[in-house]
Amino acid sequence: MDFQLNRDQLDLQNRAEAVGASFRGEAREWDESDNAPYNDIFERIRAADLLGIAMPTEYGGQGGGAIEYLVVVEALFRNAQSWLPSEPGFCTSGPGPSMLLLGDAAVKEKYLHDIVAGRRACNIALTEPDAGSALTHLTTTAVRDGHYFVLNGTKSYVTGSNVNDLNATFVRFDDIPGAKGIGAVVVDTAMDGVTVQRGPTFIGDRGIAHGNLILEDVRVPAENLIVGPGQFARLMTAFNLERLHNCGFWLGFSQAAYDEASTYVQQREAFGRPVVEFQAVYHTLADMWVQIEALRLLAYRAAADATDGRFPRLAEVTQAKLFGATIGPQISLKALELHGGYGVTTDFPIQRIHRDCVTNVVAGGAPAVMRNGVAAGLFPHRKFPQT
Numbered sequence: 001m002d003f004q005l006n007r008d009q010l011d012l013q014n015r016a017e018a019v020g021a022s023f024r025g026e027a028r029e030w031d032e033s034d035n036a037p038y039n040d041i042f043e044r045i046r047a048a049d050l051l052g053i054a055m056p057t058e059y060g061g062q063g064g065g066a067i068e069y070l071v072v073v074e075a076l077f078r079n080a081q082s083w084l085p086s087e088p089g090f091c092t093s094g095p096g097p098s099m100l101l102l103g104d105a106a107v108k109e110k111y112l113h114d115i116v117a118g119r120r121a122c123n124i125a126l127t128e129p130d131a132g133s134a135l136t137h138l139t140t141t142a143v144r145d146g147h148y149f150v151l152n153g154t155k156s157y158v159t160g161s162n163v164n165d166l167n168a169t170f171v172r173f174d175d176i177p178g179a180k181g182i183g184a185v186v187v188d189t190a191m192d193g194v195t196v197q198r199g200p201t202f203i204g205d206r207g208i209a210h211g212n213l214i215l216e217d218v219r220v221p222a223e224n225l226i227v228g229p230g231q232f233a234r235l236m237t238a239f240n241l242e243r244l245h246n247c248g249f250w251l252g253f254s255q256a257a258y259d260e261a262s263t264y265v266q267q268r269e270a271f272g273r274p275v276v277e278f279q280a281v282y283h284t285l286a287d288m289w290v291q292i293e294a295l296r297l298l299a300y301r302a303a304a305d306a307t308d309g310r311f312p313r314l315a316e317v318t319q320a321k322l323f324g325a326t327i328g329p330q331i332s333l334k335a336l337e338l339h340g341g342y343g344v345t346t347d348f349p350i351q352r353i354h355r356d357c358v359t360n361v362v363a364g365g366a367p368a369v370m371r372n373g374v375a376a377g378l379f380p381h382r383k384f385p386q387t
């Protein structure tokens with residue numbers, strides 16, 4: 001399998017690296033204040049022509065696919081050393097917009113042109129207070145009433161809830177139990193009955209909210225339907241781009257941690273020589289880089305094998321995401337240790353990188369859920385309990 005990037009992909013990578021690096025000096029302030037100038041970030045990503053990377057040209061997108069998306073987010077994560085510059089791409093080309101591609105012409109025409117152009121941005125409203133990993137147990141309801149669906153429920157951890165206005169929202173239709181009842185609709189935060197709360201304070205991924213979306217008798221037009229009941233598996237094919245985004249995070253942040261550690265140990269001296277010359281140190285760096293390269297192969301395989309070039313397949317992306325969430329925090333912790341006492345001071349970015357890594361372990365699905373998925377693929381003739 002050829003993993004060499006073509007000329008257009010290299011151009012995307014170069015642009016993402018350049019604009020990503022331009023944010024690096026600001027990442028500390030965004031983290032410490034837990035407040036980022038999101039509109040400014042969005043406009044700088046737009047100026048680099050990195051919106052709508054994996055969306056069809058008929059909606060104003062760049063016509064790329066999963067590989068192009070991964071190339072861009074990996075480069076942004078690594079060079080910005082912040083999770084925020086990838087968010088405009090996520091909200092104009094990631095799993096939310098990709099879910100809309102599964103919908104009828106009405107919902108696509110209504111929203112996709114504005115989303116891809118960056119005039120509007122689309123979150124995913126998935127998790128609930130009592131249904132996180134237990135996705136098929138979600139309780140947010142959608143009941144048909146003429147030309148509307150009436151929604152009631154609460155969504156949690158909606159990243160960008162305070163800055164983005166559209167939400168690809170997972171709901172249960174007509175109280176149909178289990179996965180068969182789950183579908184998705186577009187909820188506009190301006191609709192009557194929608195309340196947005198900022199949500200909890202996180203130790204990492206700081207700068208914009210991961211808030212709550214409270215829905216009380218919200219009347220959503222029928223043309224906002226993305227996928228109705230009985231199509232849960234189809235809906236989750238688009239959600240797989242979320243997990244590829246997670247892979248991009250782990251690739252980018254693992255390399256950011258490696259970069260910081262490598263730079264520090266080559267500058268720091270002990271016992272009259274650079275710390276990098278001690279075998280324990282350069283062996284640690286070697287192990288870190290081998291793990292990064294193994295993750296790269298898993299992640300790019302998942303992107304290369306994506307259905308229609310756009311929707312990563314469940315088995316490949318689950319394996320890559322699980323591996324990233326396993327080795328990523330280990331790499332960032334080792335990088336922190338190589339800084340000695342300086343690693344846990346705010347003077348060095350490695351502590352922020354490590355906090356972001358810890359925060360992202362469960363994003364896109366907790367490791368135990370990923371292991372369930374991998375095991376189900378290994379033993380398809382068996383039904384494993386999900387507990």
